[in-house]
Every structure is written in C-alpha cells, then in structure tokens.
Amino acid sequence: MKALVTAFEPFGGERVNASLEAVSRLPARIAKLDVVTAVLPTSYARSRAALEVAIAQTWPEIVLCVGQAGDRAALCVERVAINLQDARSADNDGAQPQDTPVVANAPAAYFSTLPVKKALAALQAAQLPAEISNSAGTFVCNHVFYSLMHYAANSERPLRGGFLHVPCLPGQVARGSKAPAMALDHIVRGIAIVLETAGKG
Numbered sequence: 001m002k003a004l005v006t007a008f009e010p011f012g013g014e015r016v017n018a019s020l021e022a023v024s025r026l027p028a029r030i031a032k033l034d035v036v037t038a039v040l041p042t043s044y045a046r047s048r049a050a051l052e053v054a055i056a057q058t059w060p061e062i063v064l065c066v067g068q069a070g071d072r073a074a075l076c077v078e079r080v081a082i083n084l085q086d087a088r089s090a091d092n093d094g095a096q097p098q099d100t101p102v103v104a105n106a107p108a109a110y111f112s113t114l115p116v117k118k119a120l121a122a123l124q125a126a127q128l129p130a131e132i133s134n135s136a137g138t139f140v141c142n143h144v145f146y147s148l149m150h151y152a153a154n155s156e157r158p159l160r161g162g163f164l165h166v167p168c169l170p171g172q173v174a175r176g177s178k179a180p181a182m183a184l185d186h187i188v189r190g191i192a193i194v195l196e197t198a199g200k201g
C-alpha cells in the first residue's frame with residue numbers, strides 16, 4: 001500500500017515549517033506502507049493543483065497532509081474539513097480571501113476518512129501529546145484538507161485522506177516565550193504512528 005504525505009513550505013515570514021522538517025525525515029517505509037512525500041506551497045491559489053499533481057504521480061491509497069499550527073501544543077488529528085476560506089493573514093502569494101468557499105457548489109464539509117480515534121489512541125499509547133481537533137482553521141491547511149477530501153469523494157480510485165496539525169519546533173519559539181513547541185523527533189514519530197494506524201485500516 002502506498003501513502004502520500006505532504007508538508008507545507010514556510011509561511012508568515014518564517015524560515016522553517018515544522019511540518020516540512022518532520023515530513024522530510026520520514027522513512028521510505030512505515031509498517032506496510034510505502035511512503036512518498038511532497039511539499040505544497042502555502043498558497044490558496046497553488047496548493048490544490050500541487051496536491052493533485054502529487055496524487056496523480058503516486059496514486060496512493062492513503063494521503064496524509066501535515067501542517068504547522070503555531071498555537072497548538074499537541075499533535076492534532078483533524079476530524080473535519082470545511083468549505084470555507086477566511087484568512088486572518090496573507091498566504092505566500094499575498095492572498096487573503098474572506099468568506100469564500102474552497103470549492104463553489106460543493107458540500108459544506110467532509111470528514112476525515114482516516115481512523116482518527118485509533119490514531120489518537122496510538123499516539124497517546126506512545127506518550128505523545130495528542131488530540132482530536134474539530135477545526136483545521138480557515139487558512140491554507142483547511143483549504144488543502146478540503147481539496148483532498150473533495151478529490152477523494154469524486155475519485156474513481158479508493159483514496160482515504162486525513163490531516164494532522166503539528167506544533168512548532170522549539171527553535172521557532174522565541175527564548176523565554178510560553179508559546180508551545182514540540183521536539184522534532186516526537187513530531188516525526190507522531191506522523192509515523194498516524195500512518196501506521198491508517199495502514200491498518
């Protein structure tokens with residue numbers, strides 16, 4: 001079975017994105033899964049096409065998109081993608097859509113088709129701080145998650161998809177600040193665990 005795992009380019013003026021650092025350290029094989037990775041631009045206009053190209057190049061059975069959520073202290077297994085774009089800050093193209101759908105005339109939301117509760121249990125069993133999240137926000141991560149689930153819903157080939165938000169790395173957080181962060185090894189291990197559970201069905 002093949003899994004495509006995507007990460008995002010740095011955004012918001014940062015030089016690093018924790019999702020990219022972690023995804024680029026994944027091994028090529030995790031349990032039964034062959035792992036292929038891709039990097040998506042943090043851009044409303046360009047990320048969906050980049051995701052679809054990566055899917056067309058790999059034909060994975062499983063797609064896990066990973067993004068950084070600066071305010072989160074735990075690995076957040078996202079449960080739902082909503083058909084809304086509403087940016088508080090500009091993406092990497094300077095775009096800041098407000099109150100617009102990801103896909104016009106499409107469903108309001110899609111649920112993850114990866115086993116979110118099993119992933120949570122496996123992450124917690126590995127002593128990693130983890131949560132189910134019921135909102136991936138309304139920025140580019142939610143845009144990509146929704147685009148993925150819309151693609152899967154309309155694909156003739158079976159494709160299961162989900163999204164994981166990860167905290168920032170310690171080096172991204174200013175010294176002395178109370179902002180949350182997680183060690184790179186833990187994030188890498190967390191992504192591998194989510195994939196492993198997804199591979200079991």
Ligand code: PCA
Pocket residue numbers: 008011017019042066067068069136137138139140141142
């Ligand atoms: N996080 C942003 C977009 C890219 C990323 O890594 C988000 O949560 O929407």
